[in-house]
Amino acid sequence: MKPVLEFLSRDEVYAIHQTSLEILERVGMKFESAEAQQILRGAGIDVDSKGVARFHSDTVKEYVKKCPRSVVLRGRDPKKDVFLRNDRVTFAAGTGMYVIEGNKARKSTYQDCCNWAKLTDAIKNVDFSCEIHSTDMPSELTDRYNFKAMAMNTTKPFVGSSLSRAGVLDEIEMAAEVVGGKDELRKRPIWWAGYAAISPLIWSENACTVFKETAPYNIPAFVEGESVVGGTSAVTVASTLAQTNAEAISGIVYNQILKKGRPCILNLGFTHPMDMKSCLALHGNVVAGIIAAGGAQLARFYGLPSAAWMATDSKISDAQSGYEKALTGLVPALARSSLIFGMGQAEFTFAVDFEKLIIDDEIVTQIRRVIDGIEVTEETLCLEAIERVGIGGNFLSAKARETFKFIQKETTELTVGDRNTREKWLEAGGKGIGERAREKAKEILATHEPEPLDNDIVRKLDEIIENAKRSLARKT
């Protein structure tokens, strides 16, 4: 059996769902975009003069039903496509605006984003990649630069950001160039539009715009409720789930009004329990993992994919970062969260650490083994092998040959972790995992060559960026 962790009984899922519906009817959700307000009114939703939309529970249910049950994230290389389902767990790289090197952090650059994409392209456990910010570029244009860096250096699906209407329109143009035109983009969206509601209960102008502009191309919508627990949602996990679910579900309704059948991901897994002393939003707190697990269960109730974040608040690759990553990854994975972000991420969600990505790769290998569970079949019981090996024999001999095919599946192998004797470990330099991981990251960056993007396409991407630069100069 493959274990599925459930924190909520059926009745409790229903109670949370009903509370979300009540929130949307009684309190409502504010849409800051006038355009969005108009679109909602056009669909018969009650929107008051302040932009607060109150959704009838039947309307919510009707629109949520229109979502497809699976979401496919497309890679530049179709072999890298990721089929998200609510019974399958996938993993993604983290994002950030700093790069951690040892005990220090520095602002990330365009070149860092290229390297990050390249490293995530090489690591098998990364199902899809995620940009880090090109902070050395003009701040209004970093979304385009990030997009170019990602498109050039990975053939996996990736997550970007869109900073403005002009930004998202440029990204659509860039994505169309990469896949070979806008018609093709509708079939093979290589990136998605992700936005979080501003808790409590607001959809920002920019979120509404990005969802709208990407809707005609059927680009998957990653719809998030991302509260700071105890600050922008009540301190209890139950209430946080009910509120963030209301926020995200209203975003899904908006997306389905924009385009019926648009693939949507219901993400309640990015909430951040607040430190009640310092007021900081924590990411590595295991409560975030519990909320994500609850979110996954709710998403399954709607038949939608879900998401979570394996995170740490530690600033370096230390023991805290190891245990926080393992726990915030394992708990949602056991709850079958569809995609778990954050490989390589550290220091809340501010920074990435290249060596951490290598260590997280190892953690993910172990997590994947846990959720594979215990397979019990006639074959895995190996009765014939037991008879053949007999009393006092061993299972390494050819007598147990038919069991060897299970070695890779049943056991785990480490790539940078240490399982040697002290002698062998000393012989190899007596290093800690951090140092070994750093060396491995360097080695991959020096040797891995991502499938290059056609030169003509790169030129087109550059043209789009140059045009954006010129229109920015005209404005200022």
Add this chain to the structure above:
Amino acid sequence: MRETSSIEANLEKLSKSVIDGDIDTVKTAVKEALKAGINPLEIVDKGLAKGIRTVGERYGKGEIFLTELLMGAEAMKAGMEIINPEIQLQKKELKKVGSMVIGTVSGDIHDLGKNIVAALFSAHGFSVVDLGVDVPDQKFIDKVKEVKPDILGLSALMTSTIPKQRDLINMLRSAGLRDKVKVMVGGAAVNEDFARQIGADGYAENANDAVVRAKALVEKF
């Protein structure tokens, strides 16, 4: 020319099937090679032994699992069982690699590691006398006197039984046998330092390393 290349192909097939741990193919390939009139010593050296050397190298580099190492050894053994009578029949002699007496010390009944080591030593051409587990001290001494092996392998898994390895080395000394045999010790709790402290000649972390070390010890002998 054609004949040379078919001999080469045959030996190549043999070494490959040892690498794959494919016992059945090893058996048929050995029979084919003998039928084709290839010198049995050449079959061993350029076919079977070449295969097991490759398996050992790959294991040493961490490229294959222990099971594959052992399957290679078993395939080698299956081939040798067919070829040995033929070697005797033709009154030829295999190049002597070395001889070994091995056992798990008294008080200890663990034999997984010891069996793997014994199998691998056999595969590499050592003649191996395996005394089994919980071997009485005197039996080791008597066997060394009788067989005069190049290597005495003492296995002990538990921290409570590894001191027995020291006792046995001292017993060899009292019996005037210490300089007649190289003593190798092994077991999960044994390490290089301990081996040196108790006056053993060799220690290896795994069965493959043990073969490499034993060959070096025998050459020096």
